[in-house]
Amino acid sequence: MEYIVETSNLSKRFGKDLAVEGLNMKISKGEIYGFLGPNGAGKTTTIRMLLGLMKPTSGRIRIFGQDIKQQRKNILAKVGSLVENPSYYPHLTAYENLEALRKIIGVPKQRIYEVLEIVRLTEVADKKVKGFSLGMKQRLGIAMSLLNQPQLLILDEPTNGLDPSGIIEIRELIKRLPEEFGMTVLISSHLLTEIDQMATTVGIVTKGKMIFQDSIETMRTLAGHAISLKVSQAEQAWRLLLANGMKVEHESGLIMLHESSNEMVAEAVRLLVQANLSIYRVEEEKRSLEDIFLSMTREDSAV
Amino acid sequence: MISMMQTDFLKIKRKGFWFLTFLGPIGVVALQMVNYGVRKEYLLQQSENDWLYYLQNISVFTPLALVLGIAIFTSFIASIENETNAWKQLISLPVSKMMVYLSKFTILACLLFISSILLMLFTLGFGIFLSFDEAIPWWELVKYSFYPYFAALPVLALQLWIATVSKNQGVPITTGIFGVIFAYSAYMLPDWMIWKWPSLMNQWDEPLINVLLGLGVGCLLYVMGMLDFTRRDVK
Numbered sequence: 176m177e178y179i180v181e182t183s184n185l186s187k188r189f190g191k192d193l194a195v196e197g198l199n200m201k202i203s204k205g206e207i208y209g210f211l212g213p214n215g216a217g218k219t220t221t222i223r224m225l226l227g228l229m230k231p232t233s234g235r236i237r238i239f240g241q242d243i244k245q246q247r248k249n250i251l252a253k254v255g256s257l258v259e260n261p262s263y264y265p266h267l268t269a270y271e272n273l274e275a276l277r278k279i280i281g282v283p284k285q286r287i288y289e290v291l292e293i294v295r296l297t298e299v300a301d302k303k304v305k306g307f308s309l310g311m312k313q314r315l316g317i318a319m320s321l322l323n324q325p326q327l328l329i330l331d332e333p334t335n336g337l338d339p340s341g342i343i344e345i346r347e348l349i350k351r352l353p354e355e356f357g358m359t360v361l362i363s364s365h366l367l368t369e370i371d372q373m374a375t376t377v378g379i380v381t382k383g384k385m386i387f388q389d390s391i392e393t394m395r396t397l398a399g400h401a402i403s404l405k406v407s408q409a410e411q412a413w414r415l416l417l418a419n420g421m422k423v424e425h426e427s428g429l430i431m432l433h434e435s436s437n438e439m440v441a442e443a444v445r446l447l448v449q450a451n452l453s454i455y456r457v458e459e460e461k462r463s464l465e466d467i468f469l470s471m472t473r474e475d476s477a478v
Numbered sequence: 479m480i481s482m483m484q485t486d487f488l489k490i491k492r493k494g495f496w497f498l499t500f501l502g503p504i505g506v507v508a509l510q511m512v513n514y515g516v517r518k519e520y521l522l523q524q525s526e527n528d529w530l531y532y533l534q535n536i537s538v539f540t541p542l543a544l545v546l547g548i549a550i551f552t553s554f555i556a557s558i559e560n561e562t563n564a565w566k567q568l569i570s571l572p573v574s575k576m577m578v579y580l581s582k583f584t585i586l587a588c589l590l591f592i593s594s595i596l597l598m599l600f601t602l603g604f605g606i607f608l609s610f611d612e613a614i615p616w617w618e619l620v621k622y623s624f625y626p627y628f629a630a631l632p633v634l635a636l637q638l639w640i641a642t643v644s645k646n647q648g649v650p651i652t653t654g655i656f657g658v659i660f661a662y663s664a665y666m667l668p669d670w671m672i673w674k675w676p677s678l679m680n681q682w683d684e685p686l687i688n689v690l691l692g693l694g695v696g697c698l699l700y701v702m703g704m705l706d707f708t709r710r711d712v713k
């Protein structure tokens with residue numbers, strides 16, 4: 176299997192600290208790879224190494240099957256990126272900012288209008304970026320990353336600092352990319368929900384180490400959301416579900432259902448309704464990223 | 479390389495680079511306009527050859543303007559990339575870091591060269607206006623306009639190096655200010671100090687030595703700066 180991105184034992188040391196340690200990242204073609212981890216986990220450092228901005232302390236990076244050390248320019252010609260905060264020249268207009276990149280990349284001028292259209296900045300193309308809102312700057316950053324029609328798009332926390340509508344907009348945009356343009360996307364975030372809503376594959380990193388890398392479905396199972404039910408007679412409901420062989424708990428007037436597959440929830444609700452109990456609420460108890468990390472690191476050590 | 483430089487010329491738009499390119503030589507000649515405006519008779523008595531004496535007066539301020547201009551240009555051009563940390567954007571394009579550095583250096587060297595041409599033209603213009611008795615000393619005019627430029631290349635290479643690799647922009651500003659002070663007190667400096675060279679002074683009284691040193695040491699400092707820039711991780 177040929178990967179679009181493949182790192183082996185990638186490490187980066189700053190002084191005494193290892194910011195990235197023995198990272199093996201594998202991204203297949205057409206995926207939206209969610210690179211998840213709390214602040215300071217080493218996501219940006221990893222991405223900087225993928226882009227050749229930083230030299231790894233040890234380990235190897237292959238992108239499109241080529242080594243970044245030997246083929247840096249060839250690889251980067253097919254990669255688009257937005258690292259941390261968007262970079263732009265505030266004294267230039269949106270159009271001029273793209274033109275400055277276009278001259279180096281060498282795509283036709285038409286492409287500038289295309290990417291401006293994709294991120295919906297056509298109207299403000301001739302305004303100086305200085306006056307743009309954060310969301311507009313972020314969108315300009317994405318436009319810049321799309322300019323060379325990349326096969327691999329690397330976005331580092333692209334929704335950071337955006338308002339909810341901006342977040343949704345960028346999320347919708349990113350989801351379109353693999354199908355419409357055949358891109359592979361690497362997107363980093365410190366928010367589980369964000370990755371949950373976009374990614375097809377997830378890599379979870381903490382303290383520089385990859386502690387999980389698999390499909391989003393596998394992660395969801397591992398993350399094991401519990402379902403909480405609020406019913407008219409909690410005690411009675413709890414006994415009923417227990418009697419039917421379900422893993423349930425009864426705490427402070429709520430019923431906690433620990434297996435959250437669709438069938439199981441439906442079955443529980445059916446039983447309760449048949450027993451003439453009123454169901455007020457059925458809610459998913461989201462586990463925080465920290466909880467998941469804890470359970471994953473525990474499982475790691477258990478294995 | 480051409481496209482890289484086109485991009486750099488686009489980026490310096492609206493940042494006052496062109497304005498400064500003109501302001502420098504205008505300022506240097508304007509000082510002599512004031513000087514000759516106020517006490518022309520006195521100045522004409524000072525020397526046998528009025529044209530040469532005029533060129534020498536002009537050349538008092540040329541090194542200062544050059545070194546000051548270099549300090550401002552280098553810190554401006556670095557600040558354009560530093561402002562939103564656009565280095566990471568730039569270096570993740572399919573370009574070599576050497577090209578990025580060479581392009582910045584070349585742009586500034588071009589602007590300063592244009593300044594030197596303008597200096598020659600303005601000097602000539604005002605000199606003709608003063609209508610000295612002697613014929614125009616063409617060779618001396620060229621020397622006084624372009625020798626300081628070549629002798630100042632090491633300062634350009636050093637300042638660009640410091641400005642591009644410093645995390646704290648206070649560092650290049652400080653070295654820039656010291657450079658200007660050094661250039662101002664050139665006559666007191668030992669010959670080996672690069673800030674003295676644009677003044678064309680040396681113990682052998684041979685300006686050409688400063689030009690050759692400027693080219694040689696300029697190249698050396700340029701290569702060192704470029705290699706250091708390439709070696710470093712991008713901020």
Ligand SMILES: Nc1ncnc2c1ncn2[C@@H]1O[C@H](COP(=O)(O)OP(=O)(O)O)[C@@H](O)[C@H]1O
Nearest residue numbers: 189193194212213214215216217218219220221
């Ligand atoms: N240039 C640097 N110099 C020293 N330490 C750094 C540098 N960049 C990042 N670090 C450290 O490396 C660790 C990982 O940082 P980073 O990759 O930015 O994490 P993330 O992007 O996941 O929030 C942090 O502890 C950070 O302080």
Ligand SMILES: [Mg+2]
Nearest residue numbers: 218219259332
């Ligand atoms: Mg980060």
